[in-house]
Amino acid sequence: MKKYFWTLILLMGGLGLSYITMAQTPTDGLMMPKGDICFLLNYEYGQFDHYWEGETLRKNGTIAKVQRRTSLVMAAYGITNRLNAYVGLPFVSTNSTTPNGGKFAGTTGIQDLTLGLKYEAFRYQGEKGEWTAFGSVTFSTPVSNYLSDYQPYSLGIGAPQLAWRGLIEYEWNNGFYLRGNGGYIWKGYTEAERDYYYNDGSYFTSWMDVPSAWIYEAVVGKWFMDKSLRVELNYNSSISTSGDDIRAYNAPQPTNKVNMDCVGVFAQYFFKKPKGLGLVASYSRVIDGRNAPEMSSVNAGVTYQFGLFHPTN
Amino acid sequence: MKTLYLLLAVIIAVVTMTRCNMDLATELEYESYAFSGIDSDAGSWKPILISAGSDISVDEPTAQNSPVFLAELEAVKSRISSMSNDQKKNVDHWTNNAVLRWNEVALGLIAKYNLIPGPNVDESYSLPDPANPAGPPVFPFAHPPYASRALAYLSVAQYDGMISAWHYKFQFNRPAPYRVDSEISHAYVSNNLPSYPSEGAVLATVSREILTAMFPLEADYLKELEEHHLESLILSGENVPSDLAAGKKIGEEIAAIALARASNDGMKYSQSPKAVSDSLRKVAFDRFGWQWVNLESPVRPVGLTPLFGKVKMWSVQNVESTRPGMPPAPGSEAFQKDVKILQDYADNVTQERRRIANFWQDGLGTYTPPGHWNDIAGEYILKYKMNSIRTARAFAYMNMAIMDGGISCWDTKYYYYYPRPIQLIKDFETIAGTPNFPAYTSGHSVFSAAAAEVLTYLFPQEGSIFREWAEEAALSRIYGGIHWTFDATVGTTQGRDVAQYTIDVAKTDGADD
Numbered sequence: 001m002k003k004y005f006w007t008l009i010l011l012m013g014g015l016g017l018s019y020i021t022m023a024q025t026p027t028d029g030l031m032m033p034k035g036d037i038c039f040l041l042n043y044e045y046g047q048f049d050h051y052w053e054g055e056t057l058r059k060n061g062t063i064a065k066v067q068r069r070t071s072l073v074m075a076a077y078g079i080t081n082r083l084n085a086y087v088g089l090p091f092v093s094t095n096s097t098t099p100n101g102g103k104f105a106g107t108t109g110i111q112d113l114t115l116g117l118k119y120e121a122f123r124y125q126g127e128k129g130e131w132t133a134f135g136s137v138t139f140s141t142p143v144s145n146y147l148s149d150y151q152p153y154s155l156g157i158g159a160p161q162l163a164w165r166g167l168i169e170y171e172w173n174n175g176f177y178l179r180g181n182g183g184y185i186w187k188g189y190t191e192a193e194r195d196y197y198y199n200d201g202s203y204f205t206s207w208m209d210v211p212s213a214w215i216y217e218a219v220v221g222k223w224f225m226d227k228s229l230r231v232e233l234n235y236n237s238s239i240s241t242s243g244d245d246i247r248a249y250n251a252p253q254p255t256n257k258v259n260m261d262c263v264g265v266f267a268q269y270f271f272k273k274p275k276g277l278g279l280v281a282s283y284s285r286v287i288d289g290r291n292a293p294e295m296s297s298v299n300a301g302v303t304y305q306f307g308l309f310h311p312t313n
Numbered sequence: 314m315k316t317l318y319l320l321l322a323v324i325i326a327v328v329t330m331t332r333c334n335m336d337l338a339t340e341l342e343y344e345s346y347a348f349s350g351i352d353s354d355a356g357s358w359k360p361i362l363i364s365a366g367s368d369i370s371v372d373e374p375t376a377q378n379s380p381v382f383l384a385e386l387e388a389v390k391s392r393i394s395s396m397s398n399d400q401k402k403n404v405d406h407w408t409n410n411a412v413l414r415w416n417e418v419a420l421g422l423i424a425k426y427n428l429i430p431g432p433n434v435d436e437s438y439s440l441p442d443p444a445n446p447a448g449p450p451v452f453p454f455a456h457p458p459y460a461s462r463a464l465a466y467l468s469v470a471q472y473d474g475m476i477s478a479w480h481y482k483f484q485f486n487r488p489a490p491y492r493v494d495s496e497i498s499h500a501y502v503s504n505n506l507p508s509y510p511s512e513g514a515v516l517a518t519v520s521r522e523i524l525t526a527m528f529p530l531e532a533d534y535l536k537e538l539e540e541h542h543l544e545s546l547i548l549s550g551e552n553v554p555s556d557l558a559a560g561k562k563i564g565e566e567i568a569a570i571a572l573a574r575a576s577n578d579g580m581k582y583s584q585s586p587k588a589v590s591d592s593l594r595k596v597a598f599d600r601f602g603w604q605w606v607n608l609e610s611p612v613r614p615v616g617l618t619p620l621f622g623k624v625k626m627w628s629v630q631n632v633e634s635t636r637p638g639m640p641p642a643p644g645s646e647a648f649q650k651d652v653k654i655l656q657d658y659a660d661n662v663t664q665e666r667r668r669i670a671n672f673w674q675d676g677l678g679t680y681t682p683p684g685h686w687n688d689i690a691g692e693y694i695l696k697y698k699m700n701s702i703r704t705a706r707a708f709a710y711m712n713m714a715i716m717d718g719g720i721s722c723w724d725t726k727y728y729y730y731y732p733r734p735i736q737l738i739k740d741f742e743t744i745a746g747t748p749n750f751p752a753y754t755s756g757h758s759v760f761s762a763a764a765a766e767v768l769t770y771l772f773p774q775e776g777s778i779f780r781e782w783a784e785e786a787a788l789s790r791i792y793g794g795i796h797w798t799f800d801a802t803v804g805t806t807q808g809r810d811v812a813q814y815t816i817d818v819a820k821t822d823g824a825d826d
Contacts, residue, residue, distance in 0.1 A: 061432070061610030101610030103735045105659065105742035105794075145664055147671070150744070189335055193671035196688060198424040198678055202417065204338045204688070248450075249431030250678050 031120050031134075032078035037308040040074040040088075042280070042301030048293035051152075051252075054245035055290050064100035066152050066293070069093050070111075072301075077308070086116035086138070094153045104153060107146065111156045114140040129172040136183075138163045149192035149208070151252040152293065158190035158254065159210040175223035185238075186212045190254045199255045200244050208254045211243035221266075232266040234284075246291045259290040278303040341417055341691055345409040345501035348700035352824070355702045356480030359822040360473040361627070361709060362570050366480030369566050371559045374487050374509040385553035386494050393497065396548050407545040409501040411513055412471060412704040413691050415520040418538060419467055420680040420687060422528045426455035429677055429749070436611040440584060446529045453528065457756055458621045458719050460681040462580060463527040464708070465627065465716040470523050470571035472709035474515040475702040477563045482507040491550035500549035504700065511552040512701055514560025515567075517542035522568030526575065578625040583618040590619040590727075597730035603643055605732045605751035616750040622724025627713035628814035635721040635811050637803045640731055640753045651797045655734050655741070659794050662744060666792040673757060673789035674745050682757050682786065683715045686764035689782070693772050706824060711767040714815040718763030718808045719756065725807070726751040734794055745793025754804035755796045758787035762808025763815075770816045783808070 032038060049065040050057050074088035095106025116138035124131045141160040142148075148158025165183030187210040197203050221232035243257030264284030271277040280303060285296040356366045363369070375381045396404075407414055430450035432438055441452035453459055489508035491499035506512070521539035525532045543561075546552040552560075598604040607613045622632060629635055641647035658666060675682045690711055694704050731753035735741050748756075765783035769776035787805045790796035819825075 064610070099610065101608065103608065103742050103747060105662075105744050147667065149671070193668045194674065194679070195672070196420075196424075196675075196680055196685070198421075198680075201339055202421040202424060202680075204341065207335055207337055209335070209337060247678060248428050250428055 031081065031118070032076055032084050032305070033307075034078045034080050035308055036078045036305060038076045038303055038305035040072065040076075040280075040301055040303045042070075042072040042074070042299055044070040044072070044297055044299035046070075046295045046297035048286075048295045050294040051246075052289045052292050052294070053248070057294065060249070062100065062102035063096050063104070063152060065097040067095055067097060068295075070299075074114075082120040084118045086114070086118070088114040088116075089143070092155045094155070096153075107150065107153050107155055109146050109155055110144040111142065111146065112140040112161075113143045114138055129170055132169045132171075134167040134169075136163075136165045136167065138165075147193060148190040148210075148254045149194070149197075151254075157187065157210050160188040162186045163215070165215070175227070177219075177221050177223075179217075179219040179221070181215075181217045183215050184212065185215060192254075197253065197255075199253075209242075210254050211240035211257055213238050213240045213258070215239075227270075228272065229267065229269045234264045234266060235262070236264075237261045243291075252291060256291040258292050260286050260292045261288040262286045276305045278305070340406075341413055341695075343408065343410075343413070343695050344405070346695070346698055347502045348409075348504045349698040349703075351504050351506055351700055352479070352702055353483050354826075355476060355824070356478075356483055358476050358479075358706075358824050360476045361469045361713070362473050362567065362574065363477075366473075366476040366478075369477045369563050371477075371481045371510055371562060374485050374555060374559070377487065377493060382553070382555075385555060386490055386497070389490050389547055389550070389553055390494065390497055393548055393550065400544065400548055403541050404500045404545045404549045407513070407542050407549075409504065409549075409551075410694075410699075410701045410704055411516050411542060412701050412708065413694065414542075415467070415471070415516055415524075416464075416687055416691065416708060418520070418535075419464060419524060420684045422524065422531060423455045423460045423463065423684050424678060424680045426451065426453055426528060427460070427678055427681060429454060429456070432611050438611075438613055443529070443581075451530060455528075455681070456617055457675075457681040457683060457760065458583070458618050458723060459527075461683040461712065461716040461719040461760065462575075462578075462624070463524070464683055464687060465712040466527070466571050466575050467520060467523045468705065468708035468712040469627075470519045470567050471516055472702075472705040473571075474519045474563050474567040475512055475705045477567065478510050478512040478515045478560060479702055481510055481559070482512070485509050487556075489551050490553055497550045499551065501551065508552050508556045510559030510563055511546055511556035512560065513546040513552065514543060514557040515564045516701070516705075517546075518561045518564025519568045519571075520564075522565065523571060526572050574625075579620070579623050583621040583624060585615065585619045587614050590615045593619055593727050594730055597728065601639070601642070601729065603730070603732055605730050606736060607749055608733075608735055608747070609749065613749050616727070617748065618723060618750075619727045622720055622722075622727055624720050626717045626720050628818050629717050629721070629811060632721055632724045635807065636725050636728060637754060637807050640729060640797070640799050640803070643732070643737055647799075648797075651799065652734075652738055654798055655738060655791065655794060658792055659742065667744065669785055669789045670745055670793040671789075673761075673786040674793065675757070676746055682760040683712070683719070683764070685786075686711065686715060686761065686768075689779075690764070690768060693768065693775060697772065703824075706819075706822075707768075707771050710771070710815050710819045711764055713818075714763040714767045714812040715760050717815060718759040718811045721807060721811045722754055722756050722759040722804065723750075725754050726756075729753050731797075731800075734797065741794065743794030745790070745795050747795045752796055753800050754807055755787060755790050755800040756804070757790050758783075758796075758801045758804025759808040759811070761786035762805040763812040764808075766809050766812035767816060767819075770819065 046068045050059050070090050070092050072090040076086045078084055090111045092111045093108040118136040120134055122133035139162050142158050146155040148154045163185040165181050167181035169179040171177035189207045190210055192206050195206055215238045217236040219232050219234045223230045238260050240257040246252045262284055266282040269279045280301045283298050286294050441450050441454050443452050446452035486507045487509035490497045517539045521535045525535050594604050675685045730751050733747050733752045735747050761783040765779035768779045787801035791798055791801055
């Protein structure tokens with residue numbers, strides 16, 4: 001039954017100061033059947049009033065509390081029963097609450113277009129449960145001229161990204177499941193609007209190297225109500241492979257080494273009627289980091305799935 | 314299988330679409346080059362700090378055929394023959410115009426130290442203390458006035474030292490090792506400069522001394538750079554150790570003279586106590602009816618360097634002679650017109666205005682506007698293949714004018730104490746950071762116009778582009794939302810006026826003859 005459902009999990013903690021992961025990545029253990037298409041409309045609100053400057057957690061009256069809203073539209077399509085494709089486009093707005101000492105204008109606009117593929121590499125039904133394994137690759141790139149070098153208000157990191165993930169899941173017959181995934185995000189270069197910047201030394205160029213990162217996630221979840229509802233607790237972590245620290249009382253910049261540990265809870269409900277309709281909701285919080293915002297986020301979304309070439313409802 | 318191929322094809326397409334490895338420049342990219350001339354008369358040019366190049370005394374060098382000199386040549390030969398790859402790279406790095414390299418070192422240090430001290434846990438602020446440079450907060454805070462002064466002293470001392478070196482080079486005419494001994498190869502494009510005293514050694518020592526005084530925590534780093542530079546002079550085949558010794562002597566003496574001036578130029582009083590800045594504020598309020606206030610959280614009790622306007626200028630006798638007239642009063646028609654312009658820019662951030670605001674922002678953590686103009690000057694110095702003494706001269710006059718411009722601007726700022734847009738326009742938000750000092754006139758505008766005028770004097774055929782950039786830099790502050798239009802336009806005029814004093818000095822130093 002399970003393979004007739006699908007969802008998108010928003011990788012929590014990726015929003016905010018340094019956008020370590022994209023807001024939309026096909027990282028769950030579900031596949032859509034061939035010919036099915038699904039749409040997601042999602043809204044996320046995140047905020048922080050503390051951030052890690054290097055490894056020191058601090059507040060900053062210049063920015064007071066930073067708020068970030070992300071509206072996401074996403075579609076997934078079953079190319080075959082074992083290969084799904086994804087496309088997503090987020091619209092982001094940011095600002096500081098007033099009063100604040102900086103009086104900086106927030107920003108608004110379309111962020112990065114994401115394209116993804118997920119492949120089911122392995123499926124084995126045992127006596128007590130089922131093993132599945134997947135591989136995915138996602139590519140994203142900015143589709144508006146937002147300035148990445150305007151932190152903490154910039155919409156994104158302004159660089160192309162290519163993420164590789166491997167994912168393995170075991171589900172017991174009683175509905176409990178465990179999932180783990182790990183991957184690597186290559187992040188390219190972003191262009192600032194200045195010719196010189198400091199990154200542990202002078203750089204006489206407008207191009208900034210955005211550090212790539214290793215990412216990990218561990219999830220424990222359970223299905224309820226005859227597989228109409230599932231609830232998950234997740235932990236994820238992201239570790240940059242290079243980069244500099246935010247300097248004392250200074251703004252972050254895209255070259256920073258950003259690490260984050262994040263915990264969250266996620267729920268998804270599938271309506272029996274109307275068939276194909278679903279709801280997702282989640283909460284997450286960054287619990288530790290380096291050059292990262294102590295972001296907490298809530299989000300809610302609606303999914304609708306139907307057979308594109310074999311209408312069933 | 315088909316799907317796997319598809320997957321593979323997509324991945325390959327994506328990987329080739331993205332630029333995987335860019336070479337990001339961490340230094341000015343240039344190699345040794347043929348100078349447009351060697352200025353054999355430069356030893357008679359008029360220096361800035363001393364009255365003539367001959368003011369510093371240097372011993373007569375040993376003769377070319379003396380056993381001492383021949384022994385020096387043998388030692389050089391043997392050091393060159395055992396040169397390591399790292400040493401070879403070091404020789405290539407310094408080139409035959411190391412003025413640019415030391416300027417680049419200064420820009421890097423400015424950017425490293427251009428960090429405003431944040432509030433303490435109890436919301437008070439501490440000031441950087443030269444007596445305790447490690448802090449916290451570390452000393453210095455290399456803000457634009459500090460940067461302008463560091464660059465001015467560095468460049469002026471380099472220039473004077475080079476004049477002295479040129480004076481003795483052409484008095485003694487001792488040829489470089491590579492010209493005396495055919496077994497000694499020259500790492501650089503040859504320019505036939507006499508080698509005693511070594512101009513490179515002057516530069517290495519004077520630059521290390523000045524920058525160490527300006528950035529005391531960098532003493533070890535600078536000492537290492539000096540040693541690397543000195544070593545490159547031997548290994549390049551340009552100098553023998555006695556050339557270096559004479560050059561170092563000049564460097565040390567000029568540095569001492571420059572630093573004596575620096576210690577008494579008034580900079581140490583520029584970050585005045587609150588009582589002084591409050592009294593300046595009160596005088597302005599009583600006189601004009603307005604006053605700038607800091608709106609940061611927590612509020613900074615004192616603006617940036619209220620008494621920088623009292624620092625000793627290079628080419629201007631009386632700072633007040635360069636002080637512009639009064640800005641439009643808040644509420645006046647001219648003022649209201651400005652409010653509309655600023656609100657329009659804030660409501661309609663075009664890509665071009667945003668680019669200009671960011672390109673010239675040179676804010677915290679960067680090399681500041683004075684640094685930006687040094688970066689620009691370097692490009693044109695290379696384009697016109699200036700020799701090292703012409704390079705030192707260009708930086709000296711430009712940085713003197715920039716610093717004088719800054720002093721004049723700061724005098725104006727704390728005389729008029731004019732409020733910033735965020736203070737007078739309700740709910741106004743900016744895309745650039747509002748600095749901790751009064752608005753009128755704009756520092757960027759004055760620094761940039763002063764720099765552009767001197768560059769126009771130095772490279773007349775390029776003048777239109779320098780002036781265009783200076784005006785763009787001035788405009789950038791309006792687009793950023795942190796300056797009134799009159800801060801920028803009056804500041805540009807002010808910068809041009811102040812620079813003229815330095816240009817008048819430059820025109821009579823003998824280099825144009």
